[in-house]
Every structure is written in structure tokens, then in C-alpha cells.
Amino acid sequence: MLLEKLVSALLRGACRLVTGAQPRWLCDPRSLAPRVYFANHCSHLDTVVVWSTLPDALRELTRPVAARDYWGHGAVRRFIAHRVFDALLIDRKAAEGAEVIERQRQETLEAMTAVLDSERSLILYPEGTRGSGEAVQPFRAGLYHLAKARPRVPLVPVYLGNLARILPKGAALPVPMQGQVVFGPELHLAPGEEKQAFRERCRRAMLELGEGRA
């Protein structure tokens, strides 16, 4: 327990020092009800930054969704993923055959709804993989399916700015520039809303946070 606490504090301190990130909240940062935070994915720092800028009470309730092929490798990463982040590791490896893919997708969805049902929150990246950081990629369908399965759980767009410049793909050390974290207003899947329209609305909500218009 002590080791987890120590690593957690160190990670948060380092994150603060390296990214200087101070969160901006456009929804209630004290609400303990389960939520789905969805963020743009542009750097290995993303999860640490969202996780460490959440207030203590929310952080303990929140489980980042992370790729098993990255976070499941090596003792240090596994320790951080399981014991510090309490991450929900999912398979994203392209499996063979439509049936297997469908089953994998179903399992992922069930794992995520189970987290929400246990009154905890999720952090996920609807772009699927890390982008170049220059543009937010089109969203995949996972967020829609999750919203459809649990329509009452609020979705919170999170915009991460500058992290791709601080620690770009393939770089080992971060340049300590100022990062940006904006938690946007909660949104819900409207009754009867189409998949494509919903995906586009969520993506726009996230982009607006980055443009400072919200």
C-alpha cells in the first residue's frame, strides 16, 4: 500500500513539474457519480495527465482504459497500470476473423459497463490509437456503444493540449512545456441519436474545448 501511494505521489509530482498542467473544469469537479471521461490521445503522457489532474476523491474512483499490449508488458508498467492507475486493460490487437473481433468487442464493452455499474468512472480515448497530436482523428464506435449501453452515465469530453509537443511519439524524455487539460461540460446520448451523428457531436465538443470557445 505504501509503495503504491509513494509511486502515485511521485508520478503526480513529476507530471505537475513536467507539464505544469492545471485543469480547467467546465463540469462539476466534486461530483462523485460515475462518468466516462473521453480524451484525445496524442502522447504517452495522456493517461498520467488526466489521472493526476483529477481531484483525489475522483481519482480514486476512476479507472483509465489502457491497451494491454503496452501496459501489460514489463514489471514496472504492469505495477503502475494495476496498482497505481487501477487501469482496465483491454485488447486492441487486430484479431483474426470477424467472429473473434466481434467477441473481443463485446468483452471490452462488458468490462467497461461493469466498471460503471460498480459506481466507478472511466477514462478512454475514442480515437483508438495515439494520433500525431496535430489533428484529432475520427472517433471509433466504442464510445457510442458504451453510451447506448449506459445512457444515464454522463460523458465528459477532455481536451489535452500540447502534450504531443512535450513528449511526442518515439521520444524518451519530455520537454517541460505547459500542458493544457480542459474538462468539458457533461453530455448524453440523445434518444434515437444516430451513431455517426453522436460520434461527430462528441468529437466537436472535444475540439471546441481546445479552441477555447466553450
Add this chain to the structure above:
Amino acid sequence: MKLLADRELVWLIGGILAFLAVATVIAQVLKGRAQSESARATVDNLVARIRAWWVMVVVFGIAIATGGYGSLVMFAIVSFLAMREFMTLLPTRRADHRAMLWTFFLFLPAQYYFVATGWYGMFALLIPVYAYLLLPSVQVLAGDTEDFLARTSRLQWVLMICVFCVSHAPALLMLEIPGYAGEGAKLLLFLVVVTQVSDVLQYTVGKLIGKRKAVPSVSPNKTVEGYLGGGGLAVLIGTALWWATPFAPWQAALMSLVIVLAGIAGGLVMSAVKRDRHVKDFGALIPGHGGVLDRIDSLCFSAPLFFHLTRFYFT
């Protein structure tokens, strides 16, 4: 404590605290009298600024009180924060990553190391010569030539302003002035006080009687009256502080004039940079003031000039 042994230093610091106390009282009086919406906003900003000044004076006071190394560490942190703010605003590309790491983790600490050891040659050459040649070499090895000249120039500029220029303030402590040994802290205090008092008085005089805009396309709040009145008063205050420096009164007056003029230029140049990048402030770390770089823009220009004039004529 060595600090208390130096009578002049005690007077200087006491004077600053008295000045702030008076400003706090005036702000409270104004707060009671503000009627209109805009007047209240101005007074609220004034109160926030003065509160931030108390914090800055305490931090700076502790730095001075802990001797040379305290000031050095404080200015190194200031350089780091200023560089973080500045770099964040500039368009950089993936290929600049390594060079940016070098500016933060090699050149910044190295510059302050040379100040600490008093190695004047390396202090003066590290950034204008070694970093100047090494950074573009690192950048070119990344193989991306798009926008190359602008990219490499931006890095040079950030490093010069935030590290090279700022480091000249604590470097005052390494000057060996005959008959002034071990009293460098007062010289640093003189520079900072004249620079900052000049900023504050330009702002105040400008707000009170400012009419003619000085350079509206760069900095719409700056007025001719503010520059002349505030700058003039700052020169008078600087002259009146000659007893704490190695200067005669007329020399203190000229030095103050140089500090004020350089500070005005620094403020304008950094305003132009902000306009260019379409931002109002460099950051939001200091309530009422903006970022660290917003607070030290004038010091960036006055410190190197003051350092070299003092070094040339008095050592």
C-alpha cells in the same frame, strides 16, 4: 545573519516593505471609493497585483537573505518558468524536440553553474557562441528543413531572453568591485528595485494622467505621460538610492536612466512578441500580472546592460 549586519541592506528592504504597505493602504482606500464597474475592475486588478507583489518580495527577500546561492537558485527557477511559458507559445516541430531538451536540461543549468563558479568567460560565451552553434546542429541532424531558419532562430531567442539575459541579474554578485566586496546583493536589489518601480510608476502615472498613447499598435495602455512621469520618478528614486551602491549620485542617476530605458524597450519588445503570437499574457502564474515573463520582461533587457556597464566602469 549576515543580512542584518549590513545596515544599508536593511534600509533598502525596509523601504520596499514600507512602499508596499503604503500601496496596500491606498488600494484599500480606493476600493472603498470605486463606484463604476470599470473603476472597480481596475481596483480589483490593483489589489491582486499588490498581493502578488507581497509574495514576490518575500520570495526575493528569502533569496537575498540566503546569500549568493539563494539568489542563484531563485533566478534559475525564474528562467525555467519563463522559458516554459515562452516555448509553449512558439510553433515547434517534432524535429526540434532534442534541441529543446538541450535548452532546458543542458544550457539552462550550465549557464547558472558558470554564474555560481564565477567563470566569467563561459558565462558570457556559453549561449551566444556554444548554444548558438550547437542548437542548429542538433536540429539539422533531425533532418527536417521545413521552416528551418525560423525554427532555429526561435530557440536562440528564447534561450537568450529567458536564460542568458536573466542570468545577468544574479551574476552581479560575482562582480569584484573595489571597496564593495561582499555587498553585491545591494547591487542586485538596486537593479530589481529600479526596474520594477519604473514599471509600477509608469503604470500608475499612465492610469492617473495618461492621455497620449505612446505606441498604440504594440501596447495600447502605454502613454507618453506614463513613460515620462513614471520613468522620471524611477530615475529620481534610483538616484536617491546611490548610498547603497558603489556609484556617486550622478552615476546612480545615469545607471537608473539606462535601466529605465532598457526596461521600456524590453516591455515593448515582449508586448510585440505577445501580439505576434496572439496572446494577452505569457501565462497566469502571478495573479493580476500574468505570467512570470510578463513580470520580468523589462528586467530581461535592463539586467545585461546594467551588468556590463557596472563591470566595465567599476571593476
